[in-house]
Amino acid sequence: MKKNNDTVLELKNVSTFVNRNAPNETKILKSLNLKVYAGDFITVIGSNGAGKSTLFNTISGDLLPDEGQVFHNGNDISRDPVEKRPKFLSRVFQDPKMGTAPRMTVAENLLLAARRGQKRGLRFRNLRGNKDRFAKLAASMGNGLTQRLDTPTENLSGGQRQALSFLMATLNRPDILLLDEHTAALDPKTS
Template sequence: MTDHILELHDIITTVNAGNNEEKQILKNLNIDIDSGDFITLLGTNGAGKSTLLNVINGSLFPNQGTIKLNGLDLTTLTESKRAKYIAQVFQDPKLGTAPRMTVAENLLLAFKRGQKRTLRLRNLHKHMLSFKQLTAQLPNGLSNLLNTPTGNLSGGQRQTLSFLMATINHPEILLLDEHTAALDPNTAQQLLELTNKIITQEKLTCIMITHQLKDALKFGNRTIILNAGNIVLDIKGDARHQLTETDILKYFTDI
C-alpha cells in the first residue's frame, strides 16, 4: 500500500470569476504525494506552479476539489491553521523573517510555531547553544550573527535563515517557491546544496518550484511539469534518471 501523505483530488482554481476575464488556472488537478517525496516542480509562466503551492498552504481556496494531509481534510482550513503542518520559503528573501528581530529571535519564533502562546518569558538563552549548533553547519556566517537584527543580513543569509526557520520543526510538507531565484549563482548553489542535505537527512516531504532544468533533474526523486494548469509529466525512479534537459524542453511551449 502506497503511503500517501498529501492528496489533491479534482482541484480547480478560477480567477476573475463571473466576467469576461475569467480563467481557470488549475484544471481538475490530481496529485498523490508520498511521504518523503522531494518533488521538483517545473512549468511555463502562468502554468499554475505558485497557484498550486498557494492551494496547498491555504492562502488560496480551490473552487472545486479536496486536499487531504494524512487523511485530514485541509480543504477549508485557513492558512494559519495549516501552518502547524505546512512550512514555506518564498522567492523574496524579505518574506518569512521579522527584520527587527534578531536571528536567534526569528529561530525561536519558528521553533514555537503552532504552540499555544503564553505570557511567559521567551527563555531565549536556553536555545542559544542549539541555535549556534544549527547555524554552525552553514558557510555564510549565521552562527556569528545570532544577535544581529535580520534586516541587517545579506539576501543569502536571510534566505538561509528563512529555510532554517521553515525546517526547524520538521513540517509535514515543505514548500519552496523558487527560494534561490533572487540570489547570486554561488549563494543559490550553496543554499540548494543545504536544501538537499536537510531534506534528505530529515526525510522531509517537499515540493520545490524551479526554473532551472539542471536543478530539476539533479535534486529530488520526482519531477512534475505543469502546462496551462495541467500535469503534462509526472516522473520518478529509473525513468527520471534517464531524463535529459532536452526531454524536458519538449513539454514547454514558451521557453
C-alpha cells in the same frame, strides 16, 4: 503500492479561478489530482504563469480552492485557514524578504520557528536558553549566520536571509515542505 493512509498530501479535482464570475474568468488549476507520500520529493516545473505559485498557495492555504479538496493525512483541510497549517507545513519563498520578521533578530526568528504551530500563551520566551542550539543550527549553513544571531533580519544579506528562511522552515521537520526557487538568492556554495 502504497495504501491511502500513507498519503501525506492529496489534491482531488482541485480547480482555482482568477477573476471569478467576470468576463475574463480564467481557470488556473484545472481539476488537479495529486497524491504525495511520506518521503516523496516532487519538482514542479513550468513557465511563468503556468500555475506553480497558485498550486503552492492552494496547498499552503493562502488561496482556497474554488473546486475540489485538499487533504493532509486523510483529513480535509480545503477550508482550513492558513494559520492552522504550520503544524505540518513549512514554506520557503523565492524572495528572501518573505518568511522572516525583519525587525526581529536571527535568534528571535528561529525561536518563532521553533514554536510554529504550537499553542502560545503568556510565558518567558527563554531566548538565552536556545542560543547554543541556534548557533549550532546557523553554523550548518556556513555563511556567517552564527555571528549574526543578535542582528535584526532586515540587516542581513539576501543570501543570509534566505538561509535563515530555510533553517526556519526545516527546524521542526514538517510533513510538507514547499520550496519556491529557494536557492535563487544563495551563492552556489550555500545552495
